[in-house]
Amino acid sequence: MAEEKITVEVAYALPDRQELVTLQVDEGTSMFDAAMQSRIADKFPELELEGTPMGIFGKTERKPKDRILEAGERVEIYRPLIADPKEVRKRRAAEAKAKRENS
Numbered sequence: 001m002a003e004e005k006i007t008v009e010v011a012y013a014l015p016d017r018q019e020l021v022t023l024q025v026d027e028g029t030s031m032f033d034a035a036m037q038s039r040i041a042d043k044f045p046e047l048e049l050e051g052t053p054m055g056i057f058g059k060t061e062r063k064p065k066d067r068i069l070e071a072g073e074r075v076e077i078y079r080p081l082i083a084d085p086k087e088v089r090k091r092r093a094a095e096a097k098a099k100r101e102n103s
Contacts, residue, residue, distance in 0.1 A: 003027055006071035010038035012047060014079070019043055031056070031064040031075045040077065053078040 003026040010021045021038040029037070031054050041047045054064040055076045061067045069075070 006069065008034050008069050008072070009074040010035050010040050010077070011074055012040050012044060012077040012079075014044070020074075025069065029069055031061060031067045031069060033065075034069055034075050035064070035077060038075075047077070049077070 005024045006027055006029075007022060007024055008029075010023070012019055019040055021040050023034070023038055025034050025037060032049065035041075035049050035054065041049050053060060055061050055078060056067070056069075056073050058076070060078070064075075
C-alpha cells in the first residue's frame with residue numbers, strides 16, 4: 001500500500017524577503033525532512049538547516065528531526081535574534097526615563 005500524502009507548508013523570512021513553500025509529503029515526515037524537501041535553503045544561500053531552530057505556528061520545537069508533521073501544519077524556520085529582547089526593553093525604558101527626567 002502506498003504512503004498517504006499530506007499537505008504542509010515551510011516558511012522562512014528575512015526582514016526584507018520571505019518565502020512560503022506548500023508541498024505534499026508522506027505521512028510520517030518530520031519537520032526537518034519537510035524543510036529539506038521544500039528546497040527552501042536553495043533560495044537562501046546563508047540558510048543552513050542543520051541545527052537551525054524550527055517551530056510550528058510560533059511554537060519552537062526542540063527536536064525538529066523527531067517531530068512528525070500533521071496535515072496543514074506550517075514549519076517555520078527561525079533566524080537568530082540580532083538583539084536580546086530583554087536588553088532592548090531595558091534600554092528603551094532607560095532612555096524613556098532619562099527623557100522624562102530631562103524634560
